[in-house]
Amino acid sequence: MKSSAHRWSARAASAAAAALLIAGGTAGVTFAAETDRSAEGIVAYDPPVNSTANFAVVATTHPDTVGCNGYNVTGTGTASGKPTTGGTWTQTEVVCTATIPGKYDIKGTATITESDGDQLTLTYQLTAPLTADTLVYPTGTFQITGGTGNFAFATGSGKMNARVNLLDHDHVTSKMLGDIFFTG
CATH class of the missing domain: 1.20.5 (Single alpha-helices involved in coiled-coils or other helix-helix interfaces)
Structure with a gap:
């Protein structure tokens, strides 16, 4: 059993x-x-920030020839894409060659101004190898810091890259892909 x-x-x-x-x-x-x-x-992801800026720059020698050993750069041009409906691009940046060995260290601020006056402001940090090439391709990140009008309470971040011909300061391009949030 x-x-x-x-x-x-x-x-x-x-x-x-x-x-x-x-x-x-x-x-x-x-x-x-x-x-x-x-x-x-x-469906392919289409980020809320997908913007291209085409601009000209003016570079002057940075006063700190030891700690920075670089340039103060200003730029103006146009921006198109999202989230803005196009407009003007203005920027100021510091490009140092002494802060990161073997690299350009680029820190800047930019403003995209739409035709109605609304502004989107951002900061960015890029790096690129120091080489003998005249074409430089900086890459890094951007942070949206606010703005005016429709962008008054905007925040966000993403990836940024640029194309710079050191012999042609009239045709610089930067591209931003990322996210934007409206907190207000």
Whole structure:
């Protein structure tokens, strides 16, 4: 009797295990089928900040020839993309060659002014290798610090990169991709 009860317990355990395997296997297939169907609806991410600035710059020697050994740079031009509807780009930045060995260290502020006067302000920090090449491609980050009008309570951040020809200060381009939030 004892061995018969033991056999029934073993059979019941086997049946329960088989049921779990079948249910688990079916759940996995169902999940995979549902996942495949939803993959059809994937849309490429379009960030809320997707802006390009084209501008000219004027560079003057930075007064700290030891700690910075670089330039004060101002720039003006145009900006297009999101979240602004286009407008003017103005910037001031300090470009140092002594703060990070072997790199340009670029810190700046910029303002995009729309035709209606609304302004979006930001700061940025970029770096690029110091090379003998005349084309420089700084990369880094930006922070939205506010603005006026529709951008009065704006914050946000993202990635920024630029293209600079050291022999042509009239055609500099920067690109920003990131997020913007309105906290007011």
